[in-house]
Amino acid sequence: MLEPILAFFRRLFAGVSRGLGLVFARIGWPFMAARGWYGRRSWSIRGTVLAVLAIVIGFYGYFFYQTQVWTDFDPDFVDSYRFSERTVPAGQTLATPAPASVDAPAGAVTPPRQCQSSAIVDVAADLTNRNVNSNAWISSMLLYRLGFFGVDWDHTPFFDNKASFQRGVNQALRRTTVELVDSLARVRGTSGIDTNLQDARNNLQFDEYSWYFGLTPFGPKTPTPSYYRAAINSLKKFNVDLAACVTTFDSRADNLVQFVDRIANDLGSTTAILRERSENHNGGWFDTRADDRFWFAYGQLYGYYAVLSAAGADFSQVIRERNLGPLWTDTLGQFKAALRIQPSIISNGREDGMIMPTHLSTMGFYMLRVRSNLVEVRSVLDR
Structure with missing residues (x-):
């Protein structure tokens, strides 16, 4: 009775073994052929091949290290600025120089007027520095551009989390510099545009994927990190001028209303992207685009948390005048709650699923809570 069953399983296992053998033979054949070819070459050719292999392995080792090691990543890094100790809004005079006394010695000079620099600009420069100096800018690296055997890394579950996070932070910085140029650093929108901020905005808007050479257009290019480093210098120059009272920062309520409104709209757009992915691509752990959606949103929240913490000091x-303190603190608390979500593997499961979690829906929920608080801040300021 059992003999036919045992015979069947023997044939099954034999067939599987033969199939696996053929698969491994096909996979290993190119390597065996390369080994045979390599063994017949002279030492000069062998040395050249080894050097090329060493370079390729070195490039991929560097790429692996840069994508996996997140330097200066700390959701609580804004605490180091001690914004609560700033008592003067951005752009206002820090202290009135004492008039020269009649008894002062001849040649005594009144100290120059000093103004409060912008915390928003400080944070924008520091976040950009973390993106391109403390870490390599992943999106423009050659191996990231080449992809995984021609497949975009964003379409794989590998090596794209840090790149997506950096682009999310950069999205927040792009929006911030636009608002700095258009309203925050101008007196009621009628004064001239500050050239340093304009340069910073233009540089941060540059293509995120440029390497030293490109095909469209064909020829050499300036890589993305160079533009972002130039933006850092421009932001710092603006703050130096602001501290010397050479330029302006208009910390009026209507400017804060517009700034908060633009941030809320930006977060709303990302929430819609998360919702679309969550509703239409329930692949659980097998959704290869869920991780870059999640980490882009996370990076955006990371950037805006720092920027709005700084805005609390600048405004x-x-x-104080609008009694926004508790609501503002609660809003920043919502950001911190969202940034505590750091899963090792991103899953885009069904919301009513039992096995695979739904990290995209969770992140979307926290983003909506943040946006709701920002809308409430705006409504209070509008009264």
Whole structure:
């Protein structure tokens, strides 16, 4: 009775063994052929091949290290700025120089006027520095551009999390520099545009994927990190001028209203992207685009958390006058709650699923809570 069954399983296992053998033979054949070819070559050719292999392995080792090691990543890094200790809004005079006394010695000079620099600009420069100096800018690296055997890394579950996070932070910085140029660093929108901020905005808007050479257009290019490093210098120059009272920062309530409104709209767009992916691509752990959607949103929240923490210092007078302190603190608390979500593997499961979690829906929920608070801040400021 059992003999036919045992015979069947023997044939099955034999067939599987033969199939696996053929598969491994086909996979290993190119390597065996390369080994045979390599063994027949002279030492000069062998040395050249080994050097090329060493270079390729070195490039991939560097690429692996840069994509897996996140330097200076700390959701609580804004605490180091001690924004609560700033008592003067951005752009206002820090202290009135004492008039020269009649008894002062001849030649005594009144100290120059000093103004409060912008915390928003400080944070924007520091976040950009973390993106391109403390870490390599992943999206423009050659191996990232080449992809995985021609497949875009964003379409795989590998090596794209840090790149997506950096692009999310950069999205927040792009929006911030636009608002700095258009309204925050101008007196009621009628004064001239600050050239340093304009340069910073233009540089941060540059293509995120440029390497030293490109095909469209064909020829050498300036890589993306060079533009972003130039933006850092421009932001720092603006703050130097602001501290010397050479330029302006208009910390009025209507500017804060517009700034908060633009951030809320930007987060709303990302929430819609998360919702679309969550509703239409329930692949669980097998959704290869879920991780880059998640980490882009995370990076955006990371950037805006720092920027809005700085805005609390730059607009401290407005926040006090409108009694926004508790609501502002609660809004920043919502950001911190969202940034505590750091899963090792991103899953885009069904919301009513039992096995695979739904990290995209969770992140979307926290983003909506943040956006809801920002809308409430805007409504209070509009009264």
